[in-house]
Amino acid sequence: MTATGTGYDARFRIWRGDAEGGELRDFTVEVHEGEVVLDIVHRLQATQAADLAVRWNCKAGKCGSCSAEINGRPRLMCMTRMSTFSREETITITPLRAFPVVRDLVTDVSFNYTKAREVPAFVPPQGLAPGEYRMQQVDVDRSQEFRKCIECFLCQDTCHVVRDHEENKAAFAGPRFLMRVAELDMHPLDAAESEGLDRKRTAQEEHGLGYCNITKCCTEVCPEGIKITDNALIPLKERAVDRKYDPLVWLGSKISRRRD
Amino acid sequence: MAQVDRQQWDVVVVGAGGAGLRAAIEARERGARTAVICKSLFGKAHTVMAEGGIAASMGNVNSADNWQVHFRDTMRGGKFLNQWRMAELHAKEAPDRVWELETWGALFDRTPDGKISQRNFGGHEYPRLAHVGDRTGLELIRTLQQKIVQLQQQDFKESGDHEARLKIFQECTVTRVLKDGDKVAGVFCYERESGRFFVLEAPAVVLATGGIGKSFKTTSNSWEYTGDGHALALLAGAPLLNMEFIQFHPTGMVWPPSVKGILVTESVRGDGGVLRNSEGKRFMFDYVPSVFKEKYAETEEEGDRWYEDQEHNRRPPELLPRDEVARAINSEVKAGRGSPHGGVFLDVSSRLPAEVIKRKLPSMYHQFKELADVDITAEPMEVGPTCHYVMGGIAVDSDTAATVGVPGLFAAGEVAGGMHGSNRLGGNSLSDLLVFGRRAGWHAAEHAAAHAATADRPAVDQAQVDAAAAEALAPFHAEDGAENPYTLHQELQQSMNDLVGIIRREGEMQQALGRLRALRVRAARAGVEGHRQFNPGWHLALDLRNMLLVSECVAKAALERTESRGGHTREDCPSMEREWRPVNLVCHPVDPVPADPAADRIRLVRRRTEPIRPDLLALFEKEELVKYLAEEELYE
Structure with missing residues (x-):
């Protein structure tokens, strides 16, 4: 059974180039029923541009590799169905803007791996042997939501603190890794405090939480639907506030009540 | 002479999925300077796709569970062909x-008393799978990734260098294991981004590259699964075991075409989902094989009661081992009782309230909504078999994960054979990764310690490096009439799917071997355009060598085994034959490698399995053993 009968030709503009520079190139390519943008990129590789660079892996929205900007919006190519565009529309695919281009749609995401290393790891509680951990589901729910993160880095890409401000990158961990701090902070058995590590304070002082002005762009692009701003960043700000006044917390607490 | 960078490490781990990362953690904690090399970004490995859980007999939900019960289930699932010592170690060490x-920060779903919750799964007698919703693989990979970061943070504190003792080379591919005489000396690699070659010298190499699904058209596997580790082992002289056994997961998506093959987790059935044909019939009741008759419900009513009361009812046949369910679906479709797109219906919408479905199966809800525009809380899914897992793999020593005949070469995870026999139970893969990943890392570190410091540290000679570089560059020098690697790959996938797929016949497999021969000849002329920087066409051209080698193993072994067992179904030899129980089929590389691309690469040898230890056999009833063991084994 094939879907050839329902196929049509779509117009694409895809950024091709490398660190030296590049340009949008036009392609016309066949599209079949039920396909996603990544299918079309693969068809281009197989038929028109064998050396078109693209990063991908699971093709099911679980690994977070195929991040790109589709018509200017950060998205996973494997989870963007062609049926969401009209047949007449020209679809533009560009690499993630916040990170340096390697080639074509592939960017250098090492910023994220550097930031991951700056967040101190889980500290196991003293006196509890493996197998003796006891936690209630309601207490792990919060951190579990953040652990759904597939590290697609779309939130890192869209966050305007770094999107057009290279100079902020050194001081700002980005939504993904601030959320990692929140995740560890809310872990029922994390023993960071016993080692003199105050995760809330480090969020503010070492990971740049203060830069975040809770515009919720990160939440909007999250393919996992994680409420990054409401459930991770704002609570982290609220927890930090008794140490350091942050006027945005007041605003944040207003906005966060507008939950659906 | 190729100028390539060389670095020295104690242990090199190829692959950064569950097995590779667990091996790396172990090797580093035992003092070995360890490098991990992987084709994707760190944290993206195919392990993230695992949904159901990690099988371990912790007994948190049913205290009657223990390692012996887990061992029994594993052996039954594998139809007693498992390398029994692996199944024993696995069952004992998984908890x-x-x-x-x-202790590394993982957050599993909890029981009411705060322990790790465990869920039911096909072939497991008790609720046994530790899980996190239906994204357990992601939790596993992230936990291991974060443990590695923690070790790197520790090294940074001590030395000022995060990568002093544990480094990830991401988006790099290994094309050859290098040797010094018969011993492992390192690996030859290229950076996918730049195409730059480099050599990692090490006395111990752990292969943890996963599976071979990309040789098949319909598969749940990602692009990385091109049988690299299987091929690297063969090319280094290490044999493969029982490559005919391939698991077709019964429930892959069948529609739309672009997602055909993507997995629908078994938890859908574990949590109450049922399979129906186009007539609305729950057909699995017609497909319970005699060896399982006493264990499964005979009526829908009993099966339904089991979800509530597992003590007094038998489980529904939807939860039979995967090979049985896949074959049943295949038969229904063939008999004309399939769904519109050539599968059957998997229905959870009429079984559970919408909010329960969304809470218990969030990824599945998401996946169908986003990819197929199907709301699984309101309508049934369409599913069919998809190539999912290879039980066969590199022959290894059960305790040490050492390969056969190549000192310093280890293998763990899907790339290793033996553990699962002829069929793997769901949930036993993630536990396999952890148990044998750790063992491989441990013994690789010991091997390295014995060789790294001494004068007999294996050395990499320049001739091997030059040969590996020339081999990797060949696709750029293809003559006129070069073959397109994408076309070759598609033809390979079609051939394997059609001729060595879920149901096999002698004539078709012979035809497959002929096609593989022709593809080998054409692949020798595979050519690519452009340059070495991030060139996917070039990468595929290099992967073809591996897929063709592995496919030859599968087809040869499948032709040889004239019975049906687990993940190997012969239409012309439909029953499981007890005399085949103690027979392993071992694929050796033809040595020296023939110059003619048409010539066979693989020599198949029958080898008798080691007798199962009496105390392990004593865990089974005599009547059950009679169904499986060969006549002479019963009297040994």
Whole structure:
């Protein structure tokens, strides 16, 4: 059974180039029923541009590799169905803007791996042997939501603190890794405090939480639907506030009540 | 002479999925300077796709569970062809490996008394799978990734260098294991981004590259699964075991075409989902094989009661081992009782309230909504078999994960053979990764310690490096009439799917071997355009060598085994034959490698399995053993 009968030709503009520079190139390519943008990129590789660079892996929205900007919006190519565009529309695919281009749609995401290393790891509680951990589901729910993160880095890409401000990158961990701090902070058995590590304070002082002005762009692009701003960043700000006044917390607490 | 960078490490781990990362953690904690090399970004490995859980007999939900019961289930699932010592170690050590993850920060779903919750799964007698919703693989990979970061943070504190003792080379591919005489000396690699070649010298190499699904058209596997580790082992002289056994997961998506093959987790059935044909019939009741008759419900009513009361009812046949369910679906479709797109219906919408479905199966809800525009809380899914897992793999020593005949070469995870026999139970893969990943890392570190410091540290000679570089560059020098690697790959996938797929016949497999021969000849002329920087066409051209080698193993072994067992179904030899129980089929590389691309690469040898230890046999009833063991084994 094939879907050839329902196929049509779509117009694409895809950024091709490398660190030296590049340009949008036009392609016309066949599209079949039920396909996603990544299918079309693969068809281009197989038929028109064998050396078109693209990063991908699971093709099911679980690994977070195929991040790109589709018509200017950060998205996973494997989870963007062609049926969401009209047949007449020209679809533009560009690499993630916040990170340096390697080639074509592939960017250098090492910023994220550097930031991951700056967040101190889980500290196991003293006196509890493996197998003796006891936690209630309601207490792990919060951190579990953040652990759904597939590290697609779309939130890192869209966050305007770094999107057009290279100079902020050194001081700002980005939504993904601030959320990692929140995740560890809310872990029922994390023993960071016993080692003199105050995760809330480090969020503010070492990971740049203060830069975040809770515009919720990160939440909007999250393919996992994680409420990054409401459930991770704002609570982290609220927890930090008794140490350091942050006027945005007041605003944040207003906005966060507008939950659906 | 190729100028390539060389670095020295103690242990090199190829692959950064569950097995590779667990091996790396172990090797580093035992003092070995360890490098991990992987084709994707760190944290993206195919392990993230695992949904159901990690099988470990912790007994948190049913205290009657223990390692012996887990061992029994594993052997039954594998139709007694499992390398029994692996199945024993696996069942004994899995709980410790899960609990250890908690100390590294993993957050599993909980029982009401705060322990790790465990769920039911096909072939497991008790609720046994530690899980996190239906994204357990992601939790596993992230926990291991974060443990590695923690070790790197520790090294940074001590030395000022995060990568002093544990480094990830991401988006790099290994094309050859290099040797010094018969010993491992390192690996030859290229950076996918730049195409730059480099050599990692090490006396111990762990292969943890996963599976071979990309040789098949319909598969749940990602692009990385091109049988690299299987091929690297063969090319280094290490044999493969029982490559005919391939698991077709019964429930892959069948529609739309672009997602055909993507997995629908078994938890859908574990949580109450049922399979129906186009007539609305729950057909699995017609497909319970005699060896399982006493264990499964005979009526829908009993099966339904089991979800509530597992003590007094038998489980529904939807939860039979995967090979049985896949074959049943295949038969229904063939008999004309399939769904519109050539599968059957998997329905959870009429079984559970919408909010329960969304809570218990969030990824599945998401996946169908986003990819197929199907709301699984309101309508049934369409599913069919998809190539999912290879039980066969590199022959290894059960305790040490050492390969056969190549000192310093180890293998763990899907790339290793033996553990699962002829069929793997769901949930036994993640536990396999942890148990044998750790063992491989441990013994690789010991091997390295014995060789790294001494004068007999294996050396990499320049001739091997030059040969590996020339081989990797060949696709750029293809003559006129070069073959397109994408076309070759598609033809390979079609051939394997059609001729060595879920149901096999002698004539078709012979035809497959002929096609593979022709593809080998054409692949020798595979050519690519452009340059070495991030060139996917070039990468595929290099992967073809591996897929063709592995496919030859599968087809040869499948032709040889004239019975049906687990993940190997012969239409012309439909029953399981007891005399085949103690027979392993071992694929050796033809040595020296023939110059003619048409010539066979693989020599198949029958080898008798080691007798099962009496105390392990004593865990089974005599009547059950009679169904499986060969006549002479019963009297040994």
